[in-house]
Amino acid sequence: MTGTPIIFRRELAAYFTSPVAYLIAAAFLVFTAITFNQDLAFAITVRPVDPALIPRVLTQLLIFIAPLLTMRLLAEENREGTLELLLTAPVSDASIVIGKYLAAWVYYTFLLALTLVYQIILVNIAFPDMSHTLGAYIGIWLYGGATLAVGLVFSALTESQVLAAFLGMIALLILYFADRIGQIVANIDLGLIIFQLTLQGHFIPTFAQGVIRAEDIVYYAGLIVVMLFVSIRLVESRRWR
Amino acid sequence: MQARSIVITRRHLGQLGSVLLGLGAVVALTAFIWSLSFNEFVAAGLIIGGLGAALWAAMTPQEFKAFFTGRQVQRSTSAIFTTLLLVAIVTVFYIIVQRAVIVSDLTIDRRFTLTEQTLELLRVVERSPRPLRILGFYRPQDLLQREIDDAYWQLYEAASNGAITRQYVDPIREPGIAAPFSQALAANYYVFVGFVNPDGTLDLSTVTPVSNQATQERSMTEAIARVLAGGSFKVYFEQGLQTLDALSNSQQGMSILNNNLRANGIVTDALRLSDLAQAGQTIPRDASALIIARPQREMTDAELAVVREYVERGGALFIAADFFPTSDVFLNASSPFNAYLWETFGLRMTDAVVVDTRSPGPSALHVVSAQVVTENVLTAGLNQPNDPSTATMFHMARAIEVNPQPPVPNGTVIFSSEQSWGETDTRAIVERNEFIADPDADLRGPLSLVAFAENPATRARIVLVGDGEFLTNGYTSAQSQFYATGNATLFMNSIGWLTGFSQQVTFAPRAFMTTPVLFSGGQQLDVIAFITLFLMPGSMLAIAGFIYWRRYRAA
Amino acid sequence: MIEVENLVKRYGNMTAVKGINFRVEPGEIVGLLGPNGAGKTTTMRMLTGFMPPTEGTIQICGFDVVEDSMSVRQRVGYMPERVPVYPDMTVEGYVTFWAKLRGVRDVRARVHAVLEQFQLLDRRKQLVRFLSKGLRQRLGLAQALVHQPPVIILDEPTIGIDPRQVIEVRDAVRSLREGHAVLFSSHILSEVEQVCDRVIIINHGQIVGEGTPETLSRQLAGRQQVFVVVEGGSDARISAFLRKIPDVVHVRAMDDGFLITTKSDVDLRPTLSRLITQEGFTIVEMRAVDASLEDVFLTLTETKQP
Numbered sequence A: 001m002t003g004t005p006i007i008f009r010r011e012l013a014a015y016f017t018s019p020v021a022y023l024i025a026a027a028f029l030v031f032t033a034i035t036f037n038q039d040l041a042f043a044i045t046v047r048p049v050d051p052a053l054i055p056r057v058l059t060q061l062l063i064f065i066a067p068l069l070t071m072r073l074l075a076e077e078n079r080e081g082t083l084e085l086l087l088t089a090p091v092s093d094a095s096i097v098i099g100k101y102l103a104a105w106v107y108y109t110f111l112l113a114l115t116l117v118y119q120i121i122l123v124n125i126a127f128p129d130m131s132h133t134l135g136a137y138i139g140i141w142l143y144g145g146a147t148l149a150v151g152l153v154f155s156a157l158t159e160s161q162v163l164a165a166f167l168g169m170i171a172l173l174i175l176y177f178a179d180r181i182g183q184i185v186a187n188i189d190l191g192l193i194i195f196q197l198t199l200q201g202h203f204i205p206t207f208a209q210g211v212i213r214a215e216d217i218v219y220y221a222g223l224i225v226v227m228l229f230v231s232i233r234l235v236e237s238r239r240w241r
Numbered sequence B: 001m002q003a004r005s006i007v008i009t010r011r012h013l014g015q016l017g018s019v020l021l022g023l024g025a026v027v028a029l030t031a032f033i034w035s036l037s038f039n040e041f042v043a044a045g046l047i048i049g050g051l052g053a054a055l056w057a058a059m060t061p062q063e064f065k066a067f068f069t070g071r072q073v074q075r076s077t078s079a080i081f082t083t084l085l086l087v088a089i090v091t092v093f094y095i096i097v098q099r100a101v102i103v104s105d106l107t108i109d110r111r112f113t114l115t116e117q118t119l120e121l122l123r124v125v126e127r128s129p130r131p132l133r134i135l136g137f138y139r140p141q142d143l144l145q146r147e148i149d150d151a152y153w154q155l156y157e158a159a160s161n162g163a164i165t166r167q168y169v170d171p172i173r174e175p176g177i178a179a180p181f182s183q184a185l186a187a188n189y190y191v192f193v194g195f196v197n198p199d200g201t202l203d204l205s206t207v208t209p210v211s212n213q214a215t216q217e218r219s220m221t222e223a224i225a226r227v228l229a230g231g232s233f234k235v236y237f238e239q240g241l242q243t244l245d246a247l248s249n250s251q252q253g254m255s256i257l258n259n260n261l262r263a264n265g266i267v268t269d270a271l272r273l274s275d276l277a278q279a280g281q282t283i284p285r286d287a288s289a290l291i292i293a294r295p296q297r298e299m300t301d302a303e304l305a306v307v308r309e310y311v312e313r314g315g316a317l318f319i320a321a322d323f324f325p326t327s328d329v330f331l332n333a334s335s336p337f338n339a340y341l342w343e344t345f346g347l348r349m350t351d352a353v354v355v356d357t358r359s360p361g362p363s364a365l366h367v368v369s370a371q372v373v374t375e376n377v378l379t380a381g382l383n384q385p386n387d388p389s390t391a392t393m394f395h396m397a398r399a400i401e402v403n404p405q406p407p408v409p410n411g412t413v414i415f416s417s418e419q420s421w422g423e424t425d426t427r428a429i430v431e432r433n434e435f436i437a438d439p440d441a442d443l444r445g446p447l448s449l450v451a452f453a454e455n456p457a458t459r460a461r462i463v464l465v466g467d468g469e470f471l472t473n474g475y476t477s478a479q480s481q482f483y484a485t486g487n488a489t490l491f492m493n494s495i496g497w498l499t500g501f502s503q504q505v506t507f508a509p510r511a512f513m514t515t516p517v518l519f520s521g522g523q524q525l526d527v528i529a530f531i532t533l534f535l536m537p538g539s540m541l542a543i544a545g546f547i548y549w550r551r552y553r554a555a
Numbered sequence C: 001m002i003e004v005e006n007l008v009k010r011y012g013n014m015t016a017v018k019g020i021n022f023r024v025e026p027g028e029i030v031g032l033l034g035p036n037g038a039g040k041t042t043t044m045r046m047l048t049g050f051m052p053p054t055e056g057t058i059q060i061c062g063f064d065v066v067e068d069s070m071s072v073r074q075r076v077g078y079m080p081e082r083v084p085v086y087p088d089m090t091v092e093g094y095v096t097f098w099a100k101l102r103g104v105r106d107v108r109a110r111v112h113a114v115l116e117q118f119q120l121l122d123r124r125k126q127l128v129r130f131l132s133k134g135l136r137q138r139l140g141l142a143q144a145l146v147h148q149p150p151v152i153i154l155d156e157p158t159i160g161i162d163p164r165q166v167i168e169v170r171d172a173v174r175s176l177r178e179g180h181a182v183l184f185s186s187h188i189l190s191e192v193e194q195v196c197d198r199v200i201i202i203n204h205g206q207i208v209g210e211g212t213p214e215t216l217s218r219q220l221a222g223r224q225q226v227f228v229v230v231e232g233g234s235d236a237r238i239s240a241f242l243r244k245i246p247d248v249v250h251v252r253a254m255d256d257g258f259l260i261t262t263k264s265d266v267d268l269r270p271t272l273s274r275l276i277t278q279e280g281f282t283i284v285e286m287r288a289v290d291a292s293l294e295d296v297f298l299t300l301t302e303t304k305q306p
């Protein structure tokens, strides 16, 4: 694992010195700002603002943003050939994958931190339930970590960044549609099992309501661990394929 | 040449064998996952796969051996296997944690934390010999709602150490279970609580609906309390004094309130004081309260003796005495029962009709509860701010006189307004619909409309109301023009207090913090929109442009 | 240092490397020579542990590449074929990254040293994406040497750069001889001739010749080449006939005639002319050709054409 911090630092620097990452940040801010301003206009003097508003929007936004953030990580190295150097350097495959993943997560945390501006505005014009908001942010932070891990798998799977992003979005969309599952699956027990596998099913009923439930944390952490494991195995597979 | 093309080599057979093996394995696995049981498809798949493997091994032994001992197969199998193992470990861990129900509530008003009151009730449930069950009906499309609710119900299951279990039923797939609940389901109740029979079925006679309000804890806790209290409270409607008919659903009946009591798990029955007096019987021992609603004649001495006996052994009376322009009006100023109430409870009825010219009701004779004494079980939920319908509305109400030096603790809970007075010239009202305040003869407002008293020694209780009409369906039905939700609230609160039921079941309402966004002029909104929509994304674009320029242009 | 035994690599049905054996000792520069698609890159990728061999074993500094991959990776400096880079890093940042990743002790000093060695010091703040091909090649070398590995593997270090830079790179490689085992691949013969102590010629995944440049030339001295121009039949028929003649090792169809390589020391020309005429063809021209290392390479790499 000695290589992890080195890889992590290089990847993080790559994010912060890449114009594309800032374009993604701009898009991210535009989408959240539209929602924020809309909700604010509706809420004025009528009702309290939803403390989980921004995290709730992010559940959808991340489906598209997360694969864009991760598509580069392994697919680009693969295409450019730098993976050849990386895999012949004396670092384990796990530390490569984990270092890259952590960099993506930290960059996402930066994006998330930008949205705190909305909370600062709210504090000045209302009395929002800040601890509820905190819970929702913890939830969406984990949720984001899980979507990034899913995106990473597809970056490990293919050489093409576009394909990696596309496949990642499809996979996340499938994992996302929890509230629709009942309309698709007639059997409610099967529906519930599928529901428990979905990203949203562990966010909307709990984190978004201001509750932190241990099983949801286990779900997101478990998803991250499994996805990282799969990514590591995929990278490792070139050693025996 | 022709012959050669149909020669089948060992190699071909070996290849065929390997394909069969793969095919058989896929068929078997798919069939097994699909049905999660060992059926004929699984068997067929396994047989095909086995034959293929045998063929492959027999025809090309080296290749067969090399395949299974080869690095690729070994490594890919181990990669898949370890991944599955990890998934299994994570799943097991998830299930363990899910069972443990570890929840941390971050909402500022502790919305997801059971209150001490609920926890106390759940300790009672734990000690109860029969477990309880929460039964919820959710269609497949209500799955998200079900999960949101479940986050709540599972708190109950955990806090009661499993004495309360949850069961969710899809009413479409299991119409048999849903059938007994069809009426409630139609009325948009979809969660129920009841005792579980020893055979594991739900005891339908104990099932209570859980009202589906936003404050879920209150609904559920009250429902559980109702189930626990179910059948242990019984109130009697006096039906022999020309009182309101508790079963009639006409405008003048009071079936709505009767049904309300029943829905809350209180058993109701009827009795006639005159019959008891004649037979020399007393009011039944199981009576938790006696309701005398709008009687139209005075009580006889024999009837009074029955009531006295009941009060002396700690009975509870709900008396709604209306005004009638007759001479033997119930609780008239000189009646023995009125005198009895004065001496035992320090309360008595006057013959004055309350007139309130400032009343927001349809006329000055429709008296709306102007002041309610707050922080009292009897007035809980009345006169809510910004909700005028939560007031009570009486018609031709009589003023109650409350002894300031009473023999037992007593008090008033509802007053008429400062501008009201007690008109003593009732003939003028009845005959000419005329009421003029006469400072000498009339009683000065505010006047007591609802009073209570309790004898701490005998635990005898009374709630005395100067009106009877407010109990009728005409005043409690949502379709009626005189509808005031406060009327039913007052009645239910009163019965709850008189019987001791509310002590067991009512859940103190919790205040939720709902602070709307303050109005912050259009200009401030514009500033916010400018910062969030332009400044912040714009600065990101600027950084992107700067980096692009630095990196790709200026080198 | 490098011991390769019976190395085989199959890509699906295609066998890219068909059982090769060789050794490289410390202080030796060995050139891996072969035409495009010979299997040079494949071999080197297996040596560095990027790819597993299908069969056979590789030992580097006594460690097995598959079993003890980590130990091997610490001891190998590798410059892949196209010098993969992170275009948005600076030259210094790029070398520093690899230095840290390979656990170099005194990173700053080592990075400074290799940048100086490859004359990249004045460009250390420049983005890699703006380097010319030659500079990039040098960056690749700097990266491969920054951790002072005992074994250096360079895949076509001189490809695609101009002659002046080729000389620079060649000099750099030559300067590595001390204490290192260097294996480098190329398909340009002259380069190998100048730099290497030993040449391994591979073609279609097989070693077709091995030895010092001198030995290889001597090997060829035992052979003769004859150029003939023959008429009286289709090229295919003639060449098929020529191949059947005893002592003929290789026949190559040229634009206007055939280049015949013979095995024996004796002059085969009289026999040839007799047999050709007997077959009914006409000899238009026949002359002996002088052989060079270039020819060795060409002959050796063409004989196995399927």
Ligand SMILES: Nc1ncnc2c1ncn2[C@@H]1O[C@H](COP(=O)(O)OP(=O)(O)OP(=O)(O)O)[C@@H](O)[C@H]1O
Residues within 6 Å of the ligand: C011, C014, C016, C034, C035, C036, C037, C038, C039, C040, C041, C042, C043, C081, C187
């Ligand atoms: N990843 C791969 N998958 C399938 N075939 C491959 C792969 N890599 C190389 N090959 C094939 O293996 C053979 C040897 O390729 P290799 O790259 O080792 O040749 P080379 O000697 O390095 O050639 P060049 O001089 O062009 O670099 C070629 O026929 C090539 O097409």
Ligand SMILES: [Mg+2]
Residues within 6 Å of the ligand: C040, C041, C042, C081, C155
């Ligand atoms: Mg190559």
